[in-house]
Amino acid sequence: MKKDALDAIALSVRSLSMDAVQAANSGHPGLPMGLAELGSALYGEVMSHYPGDPNWPDRDRFVLSAGHGSMLLYSLLHLSGYKVSLDDLKNFRQVGSITPGHPEYGETEGVETTTGPLGQGISNAVGMALAESKLEHVFNTDTHKVVDHYTYVIAGDGDMMEGISSEACSLAGHLGLGKLIVFYDDNHISIEGDTALAFTEDVEKRFEAFGWQTMSGDAYDTENLFKMIEEAKKDATRPTLIRLRSVIGKGSPNKAGTAAVHGAALGEDEVALSKRELGLDENEHFYIHPKAVEYFENRKKELERQYKEWKSTFEEWAKANPELKKLWDRYFDSSIAEARKELSLPAFEKGEKIATRKASGAILQELAKAIPNLIGGSADLAPSNNSTLEDWGNFSAEERLGRTLHFGVREHAMGAITSGIYLHGGFRPYAATFMVFTDYMRGSMRLAALMGLPVVYVMTHDSIYVGEDGPTHEPVEHYAALRAIPNMRFIRPGDAEETAEAWMMALEHEEGPTVLSLTRQKLAVYEKADPNWRENFRRGGYVVKATDGRPDVVVVTTGSEVSLALEAAEKSKRTVQVVSISDRELFEAQDESFRERVIPSGVRTVVAEVGVLQGWEGYVQSKEDLFGLNRFGASGKGAEVAAHLGYTAEGLTKVIDR
């Protein structure tokens, strides 16, 4: 790539970014102006992608982890030929535009993930690189490489400060994800001022400690930049960090290099001065250098050639390897419709006592056989979460075919990496830990919900019945907190049979993530009064125990409290109907007749769930009919903790009989 073309593109990026932010009078001109050259190099030459098919499976992935610099990405998507028009740029940060304040997955072609909350993008990218390395080993043959691409990331100081990136990058180094290349925008400026206020660590050294290859250079020495990228690619066994010393807001004569240019429009005057400084006409807005246009016209042809070359390689490969091609189609179809045909889930005996986490483990083994692209693991709690895919080996630096992931004690990164694996394409990933540690990974879970990614969170040890580990390990508020997240499914099965249905609900739900809430303690598999219980459970809930005629009381429960309610119903002097709700939100979305069959109106309702009952208030006529828990747990044997807190069948019976 010739320097004049690169300069023309960089100039255009600066011009577009300044003007778009100014037009919105909101946004972050600092990063796009500071890294215009890097962006131009990536989209102009380094990256193998094809604007004509943004979903090309073998494209290089680009993640703007410093998502506030979105105008860098939008400018480059526009210039390089994606469906981002000049009008879209002019509508930056406006309602309904495809150029929102931070890049949003699904809103804009060419945006690989939603970024903004710092540290998430770079951690997603670790998942993407992991997915790539795995697909390489599953599908490439000696004669055909159908998977062979890089994941590029731009990360800022904030990304580097967030703990999640340390977690993810430590794991990336451990796993030797050599095709991950991160550019660290070392501009010395954070919102509160110079990064020296709070951040003086040696970032390169830290990444070396993580096992990365590291380099550094001037962000504007483009010749050296290309060399460093070549160097980065040569090392196939280590991810690379390229630290670029840059000037935030470069091009603005009065604000460059200051916190003032980070997160606010330059102001009309400074935009004019900047344009003058850059040799632009200050009266022209959204200027694009003709050489940039010309360059990308040619570049697009070259990229089309690369794309078509891949296509023909892929066709040859498919012809030569029909079984692999079939497998490819399974991998790249996120639906599990095919799998259902082969799937035989384990059967459980009525009365059998088995923790739902354990049932989940057994189910998972069967799912793994039928769903070849199901991969996942735990944040170092696999034996407790029952989340290991037992017959399929560990994924590691040495063995890319293994399907069990070992995330280490890194819940937050686990969440983001799992999302990244899904975003890359090719997999149905899951992540497991104790439910209480969803608190550590909420940042990444929220983004999965926002993006609508069908990842599965296997959250075991879901209540005070955890017992001896005590209140630090006992979820109480987590049902409420997780249900509150829009587009997050929360399913709490009551026994092993329901757990199987819950897994199917999670895998068949393609519009967003699902939390499976599973017990540590054993629960008996119970008789179900409803002959269509499986179907109805999947619709949100069903009648576990019916009464002859109209019941006195309906006890609405979830998870382990179904058993508790069945016991209480036996003890009660009233006639009691017991209902198991799988997913409250889904239940509420059903039509009235369905809901009425499960919870008949006009009958007194009691809700029993061993946690904060926020959101159940509408189900009862009196607060006294809410049998929940409004305090932290305690350490002791599970049953004794429950007794200590009054959370027993007797306690529930009293509420029913009051």
Added chain:
Amino acid sequence: MKKDALDAIALSVRSLSMDAVQAANSGHPGLPMGLAELGSALYGEVMSHYPGDPNWPDRDRFVLSAGHGSMLLYSLLHLSGYKVSLDDLKNFRQVGSITPGHPEYGETEGVETTTGPLGQGISNAVGMALAESKLEHVFNTDTHKVVDHYTYVIAGDGDMMEGISSEACSLAGHLGLGKLIVFYDDNHISIEGDTALAFTEDVEKRFEAFGWQTMSGDAYDTENLFKMIEEAKKDATRPTLIRLRSVIGKGSPNKAGTAAVHGAALGEDEVALSKRELGLDENEHFYIHPKAVEYFENRKKELERQYKEWKSTFEEWAKANPELKKLWDRYFDSSIAEARKELSLPAFEKGEKIATRKASGAILQELAKAIPNLIGGSADLAPSNNSTLEDWGNFSAEERLGRTLHFGVREHAMGAITSGIYLHGGFRPYAATFMVFTDYMRGSMRLAALMGLPVVYVMTHDSIYVGEDGPTHEPVEHYAALRAIPNMRFIRPGDAEETAEAWMMALEHEEGPTVLSLTRQKLAVYEKADPNWRENFRRGGYVVKATDGRPDVVVVTTGSEVSLALEAAEKSKRTVQVVSISDRELFEAQDESFRERVIPSGVRTVVAEVGVLQGWEGYVQSKEDLFGLNRFGASGKGAEVAAHLGYTAEGLTKVIDR
């Protein structure tokens, strides 16, 4: 300390830990057995503390960040003379005991913080060391040192993997907290197996990158251990990491060095074999070596001498520096009763338009004058959070007297450090960021609630009115998610005047943390119908707008929706009473007559809050009267986003008038 005494203590720790875990048939023998020598060295010689006064302000602090190894701590507290009896050890992990599964602050004398969720303790310790360094500079004189102690931490592999510890330790290095000494228990074992499964980074090198002094040695070479600790203390400008190569479960012939000994009792047989290996009588339980008893009897006298010496120094100092002594009393009285006398909060004009975050900033300046030990800061959003103490300088490596903390983009560590500052004693700390990033710091917020620490979280940009930054930065589910945490206060003031009351509520509440939910957007200061509104706001809520006679509709609102409701009330054809709820839980805790005066029963109620309305269901007769938001936000101008989502005064009026 002689080796035979140390060995006798270590032997006793192993014996007590094995037996206690076996008796509970639950717990973690691996760490106490692996680090028995280190624990013995710390409690036997290194640490300056005094079991006779566990709250001695100048004691060394000890944090068992790897909280699962609680029997190490309990054994040593027992041996060294704290109020932990042999019976307490025998009741390990039982309901009602003072020896819960993980150490809990407030339950057991000598436990400095609640640990268990990994990474929290080490991050609390950074806060403690920060507090110590600050107090040194505030109170010590050339002739008297009344503050001069160390913070010691035991951290495991899990602590090292968690991102929060990277955040906290990077900041500790930056701030040069030289009196922080962390022992890293490098035992190569995690729950899923060898740490090599997921964790192969060079930890020492990472800490060097953070600016720490690092050393390493064998956990059982105690002579060298003492030397390293001396070495660590010599460097006053850098925190120290001492990596100790250890054997998990040392003493167990068949399980030492394996994951099997991490988190489960050894089993009767292996306990017996271990005792034999250690030269103990396998039939004797909870054995304590007589030399250990004898040693600690003498040690206690020596510690008493140190304690009394400090007391007399303190008295001399107090006599020589009466003003400083007065200040000391203010610092170490967490109540703000004294401050109230001097405090004059800013007044706001009715009709004045001011964002509550901005009002909060103005209030904070006045609070800072009256409350000398109020310190805090933001995770790099201070200009947006209005959280800087403007006249009081920055706390830094060079300037310990500064009161504004710069946490960097490290929300999770900020939470834990803030708790650590409070736990140390001497301060009333606060922490600020955008509300959406409470997702990043929930782990530490939950522990603050569990411990009952009165820290204040200043959470600005509290809704979709954030606007242009888009859904990644717009809280929607956060009111529900934060209210769900037991013992967490959540206050959402509606204008500048209410913001002042909210701050006072937060500071006067000494039993737990408070979240202040503050707006980005401007809000007019409104007239309040209730003449006692200040008092009633502090009790949970009051009538902002009353009607002549009984209203048709009561609109129950919080925060920015009070203004919306006032506007809607004007537009409505009905007579409307508008209520501002400060803290829903507090309101619900009031007696019926209070609640009835605010929300009269029998009148139709509408709830308006611009988020997920989980938990408000009990206030309305019909779900259609819940005017909330059940989806993520969007990017655009705040008002346009609201309009796009139908969240307008017109929308609310329709609900009122339906």
